[in-house]
Structures are given as structure tokens and as C-alpha cells.
Amino acid sequence: MGSDRSRVSYDAKQQYRSVVMQQGRVTVEADWNEAQDIVNEEIRKEALDIIGPAGTPDNGYQITPPRVTKAFDFSVNSGTMYVGGICASLDQPVTYSDQSDWLDRSDDPVWVDLPGGSTFPAHEFVYLYLREQEVSAVEDSSLKEVALGGPDTAARTRLIQHIVRLGTNVANCTPALATAVQQWEKRGLEFKSQTLRLMSQATLKVSFQNQSVTPNPCEPEVQGGYLGAENQLIRVQISGFNTVTNLYELVWGFDNASFIYRVDVDNSDPTTLRLQSQPVDASHQPQAKQAVVEVLRSAAQLSNKEYVASATGVVSTLTAYDPATQKITLDAQLDDKYGNKNATLQIFLRVWKEQLDFTPGTPVLLGTTGLQVTLQTTSSDGQFHIGDYWLIAVRPGTPQQVYPQRYREDFQPPDGPTAINLVKSIFFSVAYDD
Numbered sequence: 001m002g003s004d005r006s007r008v009s010y011d012a013k014q015q016y017r018s019v020v021m022q023q024g025r026v027t028v029e030a031d032w033n034e035a036q037d038i039v040n041e042e043i044r045k046e047a048l049d050i051i052g053p054a055g056t057p058d059n060g061y062q063i064t065p066p067r068v069t070k071a072f073d074f075s076v077n078s079g080t081m082y083v084g085g086i087c088a089s090l091d092q093p094v095t096y097s098d099q100s101d102w103l104d105r106s107d108d109p110v111w112v113d114l115p116g117g118s119t120f121p122a123h124e125f126v127y128l129y130l131r132e133q134e135v136s137a138v139e140d141s142s143l144k145e146v147a148l149g150g151p152d153t154a155a156r157t158r159l160i161q162h163i164v165r166l167g168t169n170v171a172n173c174t175p176a177l178a179t180a181v182q183q184w185e186k187r188g189l190e191f192k193s194q195t196l197r198l199m200s201q202a203t204l205k206v207s208f209q210n211q212s213v214t215p216n217p218c219e220p221e222v223q224g225g226y227l228g229a230e231n232q233l234i235r236v237q238i239s240g241f242n243t244v245t246n247l248y249e250l251v252w253g254f255d256n257a258s259f260i261y262r263v264d265v266d267n268s269d270p271t272t273l274r275l276q277s278q279p280v281d282a283s284h285q286p287q288a289k290q291a292v293v294e295v296l297r298s299a300a301q302l303s304n305k306e307y308v309a310s311a312t313g314v315v316s317t318l319t320a321y322d323p324a325t326q327k328i329t330l331d332a333q334l335d336d337k338y339g340n341k342n343a344t345l346q347i348f349l350r351v352w353k354e355q356l357d358f359t360p361g362t363p364v365l366l367g368t369t370g371l372q373v374t375l376q377t378t379s380s381d382g383q384f385h386i387g388d389y390w391l392i393a394v395r396p397g398t399p400q401q402v403y404p405q406r407y408r409e410d411f412q413p414p415d416g417p418t419a420i421n422l423v424k425s426i427f428f429s430v431a432y433d434d
Helices: 029-051 173-186
Strands: 079-083 086-090 123-135 156-168 189-192 197-200 202-208 232-242 247-253 260-265 272-275 292-296 298-301 307-309 314-322 327-330 347-352 354-358 371-377 389-394 430-433
Touching (some): 029 086, 079 123, 086 123, 086 156, 123 173, 156 173, 156 298, 173 189, 232 371, 247 347, 247 371, 292 327, 371 389
Antiparallel strands (some): 079 086, 123 156, 123 430, 189 197, 202 371, 232 247, 232 389, 260 272, 260 347, 292 314, 292 347, 298 307
């Protein structure tokens, strides 16, 4: 989930080697985060140079027959795998059909159910799909500092791992990989064989409403800019495809859309949710008819039996909120699996400002902020990858600038869903006979 920060200052193109703290200066969280990003990127590049795109020192992630016999199931052994310079590990073997990092798999179009009959592809391409995701204290309560009365401090990042299977009619990896590349392309992703990255083909540029007008000699020149009164980090995220308008949709929100809540579903009324905790203050209290909410399932289980929220979920309009009971009413009822504890172990709620349709190449105005965003994609089918997000910092003291400034200069790739634009990674996989 997103973290509550002021801005993202790391830029690989600057080629900085370290962050140098100075005496008597104010230190902000962006400095510390950039230092971590610089170090992590250097480690990743060194591992990529030494190990190559993929490698394992202990035969980790080897595919074997399942520990519990089940038709067309398989296990993946414990161990270590370096993927594009990033170290992934499994502490114990994982069975395909029982992955603790893929609890929301029924919502994922790439998930393949085990068949009830005896028909299955003669060959399969099996690969590891990694996503780095931020984890907040709402998801993992152990991050709260009891000595301070329970507030959250720093967030964490974690690799979410999926073992994915793809049916194919070819018997070796090279043509099977080509089939996978075609599928990724249809999801708006481009495969980079040198680093094993799947990079989003979407880009975004920021402009201002009424950026400039033809001046009237009798009137002062009007300049567009950020109209807010507070320093903000605005998150813009591709949320889905509107089958009515045949357009993709985006959501946007302040504070990096970082404020999420654990919620319970009212089984007697699938349109009603109850917050398990109060909002941190009145300004972050859900405002009926002024916000949209995203209901999120559990994506992964942590070792302490708590849960990481899914990266994306179901977006709905908030029609009512009762502060006394902490109940939220949605404009549409949720699917049955949201109230089913066997299907969804924990429900989360994230609050956004708006959900908007967008046309590639056409600016979209973000509420009353004065900011406009324009999205485009190089995908041959015009596809956008659901979940891509951009982080845009704005300041009322410099209303005609955004941070990073490159968002104003040209179209930029997403900031996530993983750090430093590492959207997805895989390791070189195997095709095998059933």
C-alpha cells in the first residue's frame, strides 16, 4: 500500500552515489528514502553483473511433484533465486494451488484453476512473478510503536511472489516465452530480456489548467498552477476499464492515497462496511459523495498471521458515512466473496478523491487542484496496465512547478507498482510435460 511521504526525490538519471547529511540542516524522509533507493539500485546492478539475469546457489524454486497428490498440481522447492539482480527466497516449499502470497488469485486473470477433469495442456510455461509492495501498520499492526501510544512510524516493502502457469502447445522454453511475451503485451507490459523486467508501456505528463491565455491589455496575464493550500503528494493510478464508455479509468488522491482502514462487511447488507478504527483526524474522515473508495482483499499472509492488502480492488462511490457507528454505505453491493471469510480473510478500504475516465493523449483535470494529467501508451493494442501509478508532489509556494519537474517536461513511466520502475520480474522458466 502507499506510504505517507512528501515526495519522491530519487532519479536514476542523476547518477548520484550517496546522500550526504549536513550539520544543522533539516532532514526530511525523502532524503532517507533516496539513500535507500541509491544503495538498493547499486546492489541490484552489481548482482545483475555478477550473476546475470537469473541464477540460484541452491537449486531454489525447482519444480517437483506436489507434496500432497492432486491432479495437475506441483510444488516449488524452497531456496533462493536471483531475478534481475533482486534476491527472492522461499523458506519452505510452496504448492501451486496453495500459495500464501496469492490469496486474491480468484480476481487475477492470469490465475489458472486446477481442472476437475483430465484435460490440460500438454506443455506449460511456469514462471515466477514478483511485485514489490509497501506494507503499512494498518496491514501489519506490529509496525505500530506502543511506547508512543500506538501511531505508525515507517512503512515496509515486501516482495509478493506468484508462481504462474501458462498453457502452451510448444515443448521448449524459447517459443513458450514468446507466447508469454504476447500475453504481457496485451496487459500493457513490455518484456526486457536483459533484466527480466516487465516494464509498463504507459506514460504520464502533467500540465496545468489554463496554463496560459492570450493576455488582454486591460487584464493581468493569467497563469495556471496548483490551486491547493497544502503541500501534497498526489497519487494517480490506473484503476480499470469502463465497459460502458469503452475507456480506461484512473483514480487519484492526496497523501499518496496512503490512508487505508481495516473494515468488516455487513453480511445482511453487502453495501455497508464498518471501519475497525477511527480516521486519524477530521480531514481524513470519509466524505460522502465527495470521495470514491476502493475495497481491497487480502493479497498475502505474513508470518505473524496478518495480511497484506491487494494492490488494486473494487472502486465504488461512497454515498454515506456515519462517524458515530463508523459505517460506510456504498453505491453498489460487493461480491459475495468479500463477506466470505474463507475467500477473503481481511478486507481493507482505501479512500480516493475521484475516479475518472480518460482518453489517451487528452488531458484530464484532477478535481479543483488545477492539475491536468495526460496518459498515453506504446502498446500496439492501446492497452494500459491496471495498477500503474505516478507520484506527483505539488507545493502552494511554487504553484507552477511539480516535483519531480520532469513530469512537466515530458511523458514519464510509472513510479510503480514496484520501486524504481521495476514493474514486474520473472526468472527463466521451463516448459514441461504433464
